[in-house]
Amino acid sequence: MSIVGSSIGFGLITASILAIAAVGFTLQFGVTNILNLAYGDIMTAAAFAAYFATKGGAPLWLAAVAGSLAGAVLSVLLNRFVYSWFARRGAKLFAMIMVTLGASLVVQNGMTAVFGPDFVSLPTSAGTTYQVGPAIFTGPQLAIVALALLAMAGVHSLLRYTRLGQAMRATATNPDLARSCGMATNRIIDAAWLLSGLLCGLAGVALALNLSTFTTGTGGTFLIPVIAAAVLGGIGQPYGAMLGALVIGLATEVSVTVVSPSYKTVVAFAILIVVLLFRPQGILSEVAMAKEIAT
Amino acid sequence: MPTSSGNAGPAAQGLEVADVVAGYGGAPVLKGLSLTVSPGQVVAVVGPNGAGKSTLMRAITGTVRISSGIVTIGGVDITKWSSERRSRHGLGYVPQSRDVFDSLTVQENLSMGGYMLPKREVDDRITNVFSLFPSLLPLRTRVASKLSGGERKLLGIGRALVATPTVLLLDEPTASLSPELSKVILTEHVRRLADTGVAVLLVEQKALQALEVSDWAHVLVGGETRISGPSGEVLARRDIREVFLGAAALAIEASTAEDGKRS
Numbered sequence: 184m185s186i187v188g189s190s191i192g193f194g195l196i197t198a199s200i201l202a203i204a205a206v207g208f209t210l211q212f213g214v215t216n217i218l219n220l221a222y223g224d225i226m227t228a229a230a231f232a233a234y235f236a237t238k239g240g241a242p243l244w245l246a247a248v249a250g251s252l253a254g255a256v257l258s259v260l261l262n263r264f265v266y267s268w269f270a271r272r273g274a275k276l277f278a279m280i281m282v283t284l285g286a287s288l289v290v291q292n293g294m295t296a297v298f299g300p301d302f303v304s305l306p307t308s309a310g311t312t313y314q315v316g317p318a319i320f321t322g323p324q325l326a327i328v329a330l331a332l333l334a335m336a337g338v339h340s341l342l343r344y345t346r347l348g349q350a351m352r353a354t355a356t357n358p359d360l361a362r363s364c365g366m367a368t369n370r371i372i373d374a375a376w377l378l379s380g381l382l383c384g385l386a387g388v389a390l391a392l393n394l395s396t397f398t399t400g401t402g403g404t405f406l407i408p409v410i411a412a413a414v415l416g417g418i419g420q421p422y423g424a425m426l427g428a429l430v431i432g433l434a435t436e437v438s439v440t441v442v443s444p445s446y447k448t449v450v451a452f453a454i455l456i457v458v459l460l461f462r463p464q465g466i467l468s469e470v471a472m473a474k475e476i477a478t
Numbered sequence: 479m480p481t482s483s484g485n486a487g488p489a490a491q492g493l494e495v496a497d498v499v500a501g502y503g504g505a506p507v508l509k510g511l512s513l514t515v516s517p518g519q520v521v522a523v524v525g526p527n528g529a530g531k532s533t534l535m536r537a538i539t540g541t542v543r544i545s546s547g548i549v550t551i552g553g554v555d556i557t558k559w560s561s562e563r564r565s566r567h568g569l570g571y572v573p574q575s576r577d578v579f580d581s582l583t584v585q586e587n588l589s590m591g592g593y594m595l596p597k598r599e600v601d602d603r604i605t606n607v608f609s610l611f612p613s614l615l616p617l618r619t620r621v622a623s624k625l626s627g628g629e630r631k632l633l634g635i636g637r638a639l640v641a642t643p644t645v646l647l648l649d650e651p652t653a654s655l656s657p658e659l660s661k662v663i664l665t666e667h668v669r670r671l672a673d674t675g676v677a678v679l680l681v682e683q684k685a686l687q688a689l690e691v692s693d694w695a696h697v698l699v700g701g702e703t704r705i706s707g708p709s710g711e712v713l714a715r716r717d718i719r720e721v722f723l724g725a726a727a728l729a730i731e732a733s734t735a736e737d738g739k740r741s
Contacts, residue, residue, distance in 0.1 A: 346593070353579045353590045360576060363539060365565040365594035365641065 192318025198432025254384015417465025
């Protein structure tokens with residue numbers, strides 16, 4: 184009973200990290216049309232940025248800010264100097280996926296070359312734990328859940344109420360029409376890289392905080408459940424990604440009470456496959472998500 | 479490089495297309511097309527499939543490269559401008575399909591139409607659109623993908639109107655509508671729009687209806703103007719049907735053998 188309870192607790196934390204990452208990932212794909220397989224490695228890079236910030240004496244919160252900003256800046260640069268270069272030469276969806284796979288390998292191995300293959304860890308404030316129901320959380324874990332809720336509320340408000348957010352949704356559904364409305368879609372796409380990169384960086388720091396140690400391959404491995412969550416919810420749909428993250432986060436952690444933890448990813452994909460059998464477009468289709476935003 | 483020092487005089491209001499040659503890299507689709515739309519005028523471009531109607535639209539909106547000739551709006555040469563810049567300069571465009579943002583609500587679609595305007599102005603203009611198309615008002619929170627064909631088209635036109643364009647391009651606005659609805663859109667709405675001073679360029683496959691509501695008509699065949707004149711006269715021409723049918727046959731020939739023959 185209490186094992187299930189605490190695994191639900193862990194599930195919520197995993198779901199929170201997944202949600203931040205998956206919303207960023209799906210937003211990036213929805214607006215820019217690039218399925219960025221280097222996303223996980225940018226998460227890792229953000230975690231390293233936070234790690235070096237703490238080594239330089241920054242408090243944890245400041246290190247998290249630094250990590251998020253690193254994620255944002257690196258994502259924008261990656262698009263500006265790599266992806267858009269290929270896109271301008273006519274690379275389409277699949278060719279572009281190969282480019283992002285290449286970028287992923289370069290970024291990950293580049294980090295291994297520079298930072299080394301060793302596991303490092305962020306200094307989590309020792310000691311204090313908090314009992315919430317049957318589960319016990321550390322301070323940083325509670326902060327991760329709170330940050331995820333905040334990020335989700337922020338993304339929701341941005342997409343729903345601001346001009347920029349509406350323009351991002353407009354660009355995602357119909358870029359030609361967006362241009363004929365006078366939108367500089369290139370700048371809107373830049374903004375989408377910035378925002379999704381910020382979420383990517385935040386997720387990277389949260390992941391590093393939650394795993395006690397991480398290495399240069401950590402983000403790349405985590406990308407698999409991120410993609411599962413995004414696809415489960417309906418790729419390109421921020422609300423779907425939130426829902427997908429919750430389902431996959433909870434299911435993988437709760438499954439640990441029944442099967443070996445090494446099957447976590449298998450469980451995530453079993454759920455994905457079953458859902459896609461019945462709803463190939465993901466839990467929330469485009470129409471459903473638009474309705475959800477509207478009401 | 480053509481500049482505005484050409485024939486477009488300072489008095490040229492509305493839209494002017496002069497000797498435009500445009501296409502997709504191969505043989506040009508438009509072979510030196512000229513037309514003028516003055517404020518308050520509806521000019522219809524009709525013609526068979528493959529005549530270059532859509533290419534004409536794309537050349538004006540800036541999504542097809544113009545290899546020679548110029549396009550001006552209000553006397554300003556916009557030939558080399560990006561699509562965004564053209565719309566900022568007063569060019570409104572309602573594409574034939576995908577003319578609304580499917581995942582946005584009616585209200586959001588309209589406010590995207592006024593993306594380049596200050597926020598306060600947008601609200602006023604949206605109110606104007608609602609008074610022009612009252613049937614949209616109760617649907618304001620509905621998502622565009624859930625609208626009927628007619629509602630959708632009104633929203634597409636309304637969205638373009640929020641920007642208060644001086645020139646409005648309508649690409650086959652009745653393509654997916656019932657005959658009754660087509661009539662309402664063309665005779666009531668399009669006509670009324672022009673009466674407010676907008677220069678309307680209407681591209682239509684439904685030639686007769688388009689000729690009935692327009693002031694001036696161009697019959698486009700093989701990327702060139704075959705007949706041009708006041709719509710009443712074009713409509714009254716006894717050979718209009720033959721030109722049209724002959725043109726259609728010619729277009730089919732031309733698409734199989736390069737360099738179609740003259741009729």
